[in-house]
Amino acid sequence: MKKKEEYIVRFNLLERIQHVVLFITLIILLITGLSLKYYDTGFGKFIISLEGGYQNRGKIHIIFAFILVALGIFHFIYIIFSDKGHNEIALIKYRKKDFQDLKKSFKYNFRISKEKPEFAKYNLAQKFQYWGVILGCTLMIFTGIILLLKVWGIGMIVPKWMWDITNIIHSYEGMLIFVVLFVWHIYDVHISPDVFPMSTVWLTGKISKDKLKENHPLEYERIFGKESAENEK
């Protein structure tokens, strides 16, 4: 007898829209940015030509950088002034338990212990990826503003050597974000056998009750109560 699948709303519409805007922006920023970083390779030149040449590449990069800044401001307002956002950030922030979970997770992954760490709404990887994106984007936005002020002829607001460092950080940090997001996050939401070919949470915002129980047992307990969780076992 097949049980009818039940779903839990994991992300509301506003959060899903923020996610879509974020990934579209980041993909375009990474393509336009990294093609300049690797301008001297045939592939880089090809991508720049697709972007409409050297001048257009810069324009596209700057336009989407501003979309990213706007998104950042919106997100900041969302987590501070909306109850939903406020609750989410409380769930996503690091707590003492996370370090214990990290230890457990290492032991579990390396087959030292069979005890699986139990996660709430966000597991370790998800928390790390969230804060990685926040930190990375903040760094990119601030270094980007310093570079942009020079490009727009407003002035070199830091000495040349610091400006060069800013430039280096902007360039390498872009590569780092690319590696983390496009290897780790893509694995988690596309390649991983649990979700292959794609997790639909980003579209529907819904997660099945079974999946929630399996991957986020503490969240399951919070929603359905401890008893219900134990009864179903």
Place this chain on the structure above:
Amino acid sequence: MNGFLGKNLPKMKNKFSGKIFHILSLIVFSLLLMGFFPRYLFTQTQIQKCTICHGKKDFKVQLDDGSVRNLFVEEKLLKESPHYNNNCTDCHNDIVEITAVGHTKNVKKVQCTRCHFENNPVGAPETQMYKDFQESIHQQEFLKGNPKAPVCQSCHGSHDIKYRKSLSSVELKKKISKMCGQCHLDIYSSYSTSIHGVALFDKNSPDVPACSDCHGEHKIRGHEDPGSSVFSTKIYNTCGNCHASASIVEKYGIKSDKFQTYESSFHGIAMQFGEKTAANCASCHGVHDIKSQNDPTSSIHSNNIVKTCGKCHPDANANYTKGKIHLNPHSEEAGSIYYIGSFFKWLTIITLSFLFIHIMLDLIRKIKLKKAGK
């Protein structure tokens, strides 16, 4: 020679045969001499006829505009030139008749291309140069009727043409600079005080560029012509011919990474994408007046950098000077920039390695669990 011939002599009984042989060998010998030194034999009479007048040092004529033109031709110079074998009328072919009062006064300019073209029948050196010259700005100006536009003999000389190899590299470069300077006087004066000019004239350095090393020789084009070697998007390659070569510049204490560091800079990248307004070498260093950064009059002396950057960046301030311009972030000399770059590079490599291990472990376990579940 005589001994060799003499062996056969006794066979010939005739008394006169010996004498005939001597006369014959004398004739052959003279012919050989004439072959090797024809200039002493054939051209003499013809040149002598012209030098009746043109050999006199005070042979002058007043032109219509009042200026005096010296018509004296030093025979010695002509004899030392590659054209020693030619008659005067070989080049001045419009003079066909010399009367008691001389020849026609409207003598035309000599056309070198009468002989110097490809597959010419008279054996003049074959060259592409006259074709190259057709495209040059000098020829374009000449065709427009600019009376100052140079033709072949303006640079190569007329009666005193010399072989290129007869001068050393330094002498040649000096001569070229002075030659161009006859017309381009302003440029010559700024070049001769530049680091290149000083090195050439005072230090006799054979490596420095004379005019033709950057601008080309016969193919010289205007600097606004996209085909010119000094056009804004091409000049960095022209400078790079020497400044990217360690064997040329490093013996003068100049680093050969300047070309590469420019190429990877914002200016250089923009240039490679054809942005004509991006700074090239000359935008900062000057063109003919390039000077060492230690020279207070140099555009890149620390006191003048803000002004130089300000030509394109009106916002240029003192911050522009606080740091290295030709920066190679991948070299340890870049200091903190190099170490921060390395830090990020290793951070990325280590992150990637951890992620790889994490993903592999996760994947293996999940696949095992799925199989067990089935």
